[in-house]
Amino acid sequence: xxxxxxxxxxxxxxxxxxxxxxxxxxxxxxxxxxxxxxxxxxxxxxxxxxxxxxxxxxxxxxxxxxxxxxxxxxxxxxxxxxxxxxxxxxxxxxxxxxxxxxxxxxxxxxxxxxxxxxxxxxxxxxxxxxxxxxxxxxxxxxxxxxxxxxxxxxxxxxxxxxxxxxxxxxxxxxxxxxxxxxxxxxxxxxxxxxxxxxxxxxxxxxxxxxxxxxxxxxxxxxxxxxxxxxxxxxxxxxxxxxxxxxxxxxxxxxxxxxxxxxxxxxxxxxxxxxxxxxxxxxxxxxxxxxxxxxxxxxxxxxxxxxxxxxxxxxxxxxxxxxxxxxxxxxxxxxxxxxxxxxxxxxxxxxxx
Amino acid sequence: xxxxxxxxxxxxxxxxxxxxxxxxxxxxxxxxxxxxxxxxxxxxxxxxxxxxxxxxxxxxxxxxxxxxxxxxxxxxxxxxxxxxxxxxxxxxxxxxxxxxxxxxxxxxxxxxxxxxxxxxxxxxxxxxxxxxxxxxxxxxxxxxxxxxxxxxxxxxxxxxxxxxxxxxxxxxxxxxxxxxxxxxxxxxxxxxxxxxxxxxxxxxxxxxxxxxxxxxxxxxxxxxxxxxxxxxxxxxxxxxxxxxxxxxxxxxxxxxxxxxxxxxxxxxxxxxxxxxxxxxxxxxxxxxxxxxxxxxxxxxxxxxxxxxxxxxxxxxxxxxxxxxxxxxxxxxxxxxxxxxxxxxxxxxxxxx
DNA sequence: ATGAAAGCGCTAACAA
DNA sequence: TTGTTAGCGCTTTCAT
Numbered sequence: 001x002x003x004x005x006x007x008x009x010x011x012x013x014x015x016x017x018x019x020x021x022x023x024x025x026x027x028x029x030x031x032x033x034x035x036x037x038x039x040x041x042x043x044x045x046x047x048x049x050x051x052x053x054x055x056x057x058x059x060x061x062x063x064x065x066x067x068x069x070x071x072x073x074x075x076x077x078x079x080x081x082x083x084x085x086x087x088x089x090x091x092x093x094x095x096x097x098x099x100x101x102x103x104x105x106x107x108x109x110x111x112x113x114x115x116x117x118x119x120x121x122x123x124x125x126x127x128x129x130x131x132x133x134x135x136x137x138x139x140x141x142x143x144x145x146x147x148x149x150x151x152x153x154x155x156x157x158x159x160x161x162x163x164x165x166x167x168x169x170x171x172x173x174x175x176x177x178x179x180x181x182x183x184x185x186x187x188x189x190x191x192x193x194x195x196x197x198x199x200x201x202x203x204x205x206x207x208x209x210x211x212x213x214x215x216x217x218x219x220x221x222x223x224x225x226x227x228x229x230x231x232x233x234x235x236x237x238x239x240x241x242x243x244x245x246x247x248x249x250x251x252x253x254x255x256x257x258x259x260x261x262x263x264x265x266x267x268x269x270x271x272x273x274x275x276x277x278x279x280x281x282x283x284x285x286x287x288x289x290x291x292x293x294x295x296x297x298x299x300x301x302x303x304x305x306x307x308x309x310x311x312x313x314x315x316x317x318x319x320x321x322x323x324x325x326x327x328x329x330x331x332x333x334x335x336x337x338x339x340x341x342x343x344x345x346x347x348x349x350x351x352x
Numbered sequence: 353x354x355x356x357x358x359x360x361x362x363x364x365x366x367x368x369x370x371x372x373x374x375x376x377x378x379x380x381x382x383x384x385x386x387x388x389x390x391x392x393x394x395x396x397x398x399x400x401x402x403x404x405x406x407x408x409x410x411x412x413x414x415x416x417x418x419x420x421x422x423x424x425x426x427x428x429x430x431x432x433x434x435x436x437x438x439x440x441x442x443x444x445x446x447x448x449x450x451x452x453x454x455x456x457x458x459x460x461x462x463x464x465x466x467x468x469x470x471x472x473x474x475x476x477x478x479x480x481x482x483x484x485x486x487x488x489x490x491x492x493x494x495x496x497x498x499x500x501x502x503x504x505x506x507x508x509x510x511x512x513x514x515x516x517x518x519x520x521x522x523x524x525x526x527x528x529x530x531x532x533x534x535x536x537x538x539x540x541x542x543x544x545x546x547x548x549x550x551x552x553x554x555x556x557x558x559x560x561x562x563x564x565x566x567x568x569x570x571x572x573x574x575x576x577x578x579x580x581x582x583x584x585x586x587x588x589x590x591x592x593x594x595x596x597x598x599x600x601x602x603x604x605x606x607x608x609x610x611x612x613x614x615x616x617x618x619x620x621x622x623x624x625x626x627x628x629x630x631x632x633x634x635x636x637x638x639x640x641x642x643x644x645x646x647x648x649x650x651x652x653x654x655x656x657x658x659x660x661x662x663x664x665x666x667x668x669x670x671x672x673x674x675x676x677x678x679x680x681x682x683x684x685x686x687x688x689x690x691x692x693x694x695x696x697x698x699x700x701x702x703x704x
Numbered sequence: 705a706t707g708a709a710a711g712c713g714c715t716a717a718c719a720a
Numbered sequence: 721t722t723g724t725t726a727g728c729g730c731t732t733t734c735a736t
Contacts, residue, residue: 005414006481007507009729020707025731033705050474052481056411057729060712062357065408066482081447081661086438086644094442095433098462107461107483110450122402129358129404130418131459155359292438296648309433361713372723377715385721409713412728707736712729719724 008051017045028053029063059132066106068319069133070097070312071124071142074112076235085237085263086293089308096309097137100316108316109133113142115204120147128155135159135319137312141204143172158322160315165206171318172332173311177207180304180337181214181258184286187302187339188256189222192347193284196224197247197254199240199264200232208232211260211288229254233264240264244271248283255348256284262291265301269344280346290340299343311335360403369397380405381415411484418458420671421485422449422664423476423494426464437589437615438645441660448661449489452668460668461485465494467556472499480507487511487671489664493556495524510674512667517558523670524684525663529559532656532689533566533610536638539654539691540608541574544699545636548576549599549606551592551616552584560584563612563640581606585616592616596623600635607700608636614643617653621696632698642692651695663687 010028014021019042026034027042034042045051059065070093080087090110097108111127114120127133128151136159142148143164152159160171188196198215201208212230219226231246233239240259244267247254259265265287269279277283279299287294290305314335321328365376371394378386379394386394397403411417422445432439442462449460463479466472479485480503488511494500495516504511505522512523540548550567553560564582571578583598585591592611596619599606611617617639621631629635631651639646642657666687673680 006484006729008481010731011729021730022707022732023705026706029731035705038705050477052478054411054484054729055482056408056417056484057712058731059406059408060412060714060729061731062712063731078447078451081440081443084440084444084644086440086648088433088436088438088440088443090443090446091433091440092436094462095430098464099430102464109459109461110446112450112454125402126404129360130407132358132406132408292436293644293648296438296645298650358713362715363713373714374716374723375721378722381715387721390721406713409728410715412713412730413715414728415715705736708734710731710733712731714728715726716728717724717726720722 006054006057008049010051010053012049013042013045013051016049017042064134064323065132067131067133068097068101068106068108068135068137068316069127069131070108070110070137070139071113071148072110072139073142074114077112087262087289087291089291092308093139093312096311096313097316100313104316104320106134106316106320113148115141115145120145121151124148124151128157133157134323135316137315137319138162138164140164140207141202144204144206158319160318162311162315163205163207165209171315171322171328173315173318174210174332174334175207175306175311176334176336177210178214178217180288180339181211182218183339184258184288184304185215185218188258188284188286188345189218189224191256191284191345193254193256194224194348195229195252195254195256197229197231197257198226199243199247199257199259199268200230201260201264202234203232205235208260215258228252233260235261235263237263237267240267241271244268248272248275248277254283256286256345258286258288260288262287262289262294262301262303265303266293266297269297269301280344282349284346284348285344286339287344295342301344302342303340305337305340307335307337358406358409360401362403362405364401365394365397365403368401369394416486416675417484419483419485420449420453420458420460420487420489420668421479421483422460422462422489422491423465423500424462424491425494426466429464439614439641439643441643444660445491445664448663448665449668452665456668456672458486458668458672465500467493467497472497473503476500476503480509485509486675487668489667489671490514490516492516492559493554496556496558510671512670514663514667515557515559517561523667523674523680525667525670526562526684526686527559527658527663528686528688529562530566530569532640532691533563534570535691536610536640536656537567537570540610540636540638540697541570541576543608543636543697545606545608546576546700547581547604547606547608549581549583549609550578551595551599551609551611551620552582553612553616554586555584557587560612567610580604585612587613587615589615589619592619593623596620600624600627600629606635608638608697610638610640612640614639614641614646614653614655617655618645618649621649621653632696634701636698636700637696638691639696647694653696654694655692657689657692659687659689
């Protein structure tokens with residue numbers, strides 16, 4: 001086993017610049033109490049020698065680890081990967097998270113954690129002990145998991161919850177799901193729809209509730225009935241099929257349906273075709289998430305885009321700024337999504 | 353700044369078990385020279401206290417970092433992420449790489465590195481110095497970048513090249529691209545095609561050449577002409593359109609085309625439609641990669657599936673085994689892909 | 705504003 | 721088979 005040592009250490013730099021280790025350390029960490037000329041001299045040596053501090057050593061002496069942990073739901077993530085259905089949540093997360101981390105000299109490490117099950121605690125403790133991350137990003141539904149947040153609180157590790165129910169205490173970010181659901185509902189109402197169905201997502205995801213409420217309130221505000229117009233799925237294609245079938249086979253079927261993610265919307269689209277309904281002629285559809293596949297479906301789906309990259313990017317910023325004691329924006333931060341119009345929405349059919 | 357220390361260290365375990373630090377260390381690292389009863393006692397303390405070694409400290413004392421670095425091409429990766437066209441290379445890489453790492457207590461860290469440009473060296477040196485990874489996975493086209501492999505050699509960091517031209521020295525894995533191209537070509541010949549066009553990929557990717565050669569040789573072996581049947585793109589949709597247009601507007605246009613990735617195949621499909629050619633009636637198509645989108649195109653594309661998850665998983669195994677001095681399989685390891693039949697291949701048109 | 709000394713948690717080398 | 725010692729590269733004291 002090759003005993004790999006750092007090729008250029010702080011000592012080399014100190015020797016080269018003719019200063020103490022401490023001064024070099026101060027320059028690296030951009031601390032006060034270093035004269036500009038001194039700083040320049042040290043920096044020159046750093047550049048000359050190509051010195052980069054060892055994260056391990058920095059961590060060891062009680063400083064930062066420059067590691068940010070992103071916790072995702074194990075089961076769902078692996079299922080998505082295996083299914084290869086084009087969900088790009090992870091990619092977008094990396095796009096936003098990694099690049100922002102890189103700006104500040106941090107790295108993002110992905111970790112899969114079970115939602116249920118009792119070894120959550122062991123897993124998470126293990127990751128914390130092994131990595132000593134400077135911050136943690138909790139993606140749905142982990143933000144609402146008291147076991148996780150409790151553990152992080154105990155270890156005093158800052159974390160940001162994405163799309164979580166709870167607002168107290170920690171840093172949190174949402175994509176304004178209720179407003180987005182309102183936007184979608186209003187869009188359909190503006191087109192003349194009155195019977196707008198809704199397929200909700202899994203209960204354990206806070207966003208499911210928010211999205212549903214946005215729809216519910218907008219319907220109410222417009223004096224429209226909602227009885228028998230809401231079914232709940234679990235974000236899977238199969239559950240979407242089931243929910244869609246119930247809605248579309250009911251006596252007074254909706255002329256439009258909003259489903260809480262792309263898979264369920266695509267399922268609804270399929271059921272509509274099976275029942276001989278034309279989309280968007282007989283049935284308008286609006287989806288949530290806007291993953292790549294919705295552009296390739298027939299018809300391409302109008303969808304609420306979730307700005308995941310932007311959200312995770314802001315989450316990283318929040319974490320780093322809070323660690324540095326810098327000022328934070330008012331929380332929860334809302335990174336609003338938008339409605340992307342394609343071809344799955346039209347005016348409702350005249351008859352009936 | 354909360355000065356975060358390890359909550360349970362090797363000292364606690366040693367005290368609890370009433371043994372020396374070294375003995376605990378030996379148990380952690382599964383070394384010899386520990387009596388079973390001793391080992392059991394220590395392990396009991398570890399479990400009781402929920403002890404997990406600090407990677408930073410392990411690295412510091414010259415041992416492993418339990419970190420594996422996966423190097424991807426920065427520009428292409430970011431472009432793919434932004435385009436949101438459903439390429440799931442990264443996801444598959446994580447699926448295979450992360451999970452295998454987890455089995456052995458390692459973590460996979462992604463890093464984006466420029467292919468061209470002179471700061472490659474600085475970037476890579478920085479990553480190595482900061483992270484001290486135990487191994488590196490080089491995805492195309494980095495495996496053929498002498499600057500990168502040279503640097504890794506110098507630092508004595510084991511690396512595995514995926515889909516690289518070079519076979520000497522280092523660990524390497526390929527997906528048997530030439531055999532796959534042969535398979536695709538033969539599949540078309542078996543259907544009765546004689547004029548089979550080929551759209552090659554960017555030259556800097558070794559796989560481009562292999563795929564082309566597989567096609568070329570199979571054509572030759574079957575006594576079929578290849579003149580004017582090959583165009584080169586750069587894996588982008590636009591380049592695919594251009595190449596397809598040249599092939600399909602030529603006097604003796606091919607009855608089938610194999611394109612070196614999904615984007616270019618989809619572009620070819622589009623051009624065919626524009627020219628009034630039916631796929632697969634007038635033109636058969638076989639794609640490379642089999643990313644999620646090809647199932648949603650009309651018609652769904654027959655494609656060569658690249659087993660990325662499996663490949664990266666094997667790469668991780670190779671790295672860990674080589675580090676442990678365990679026996680390795682013969683290299684380069686070939687993780688063969690397969691032909692996934694969908695609806696873009698038919699017999700050639702009768703007329704002409 | 706700079707430097708010296710101590711120690712973080714762990715493992716390698718050596719000793720017993 | 722087990723324990724002791726030294727030190728990895730860095731940042732924290734605390735001194736100057």
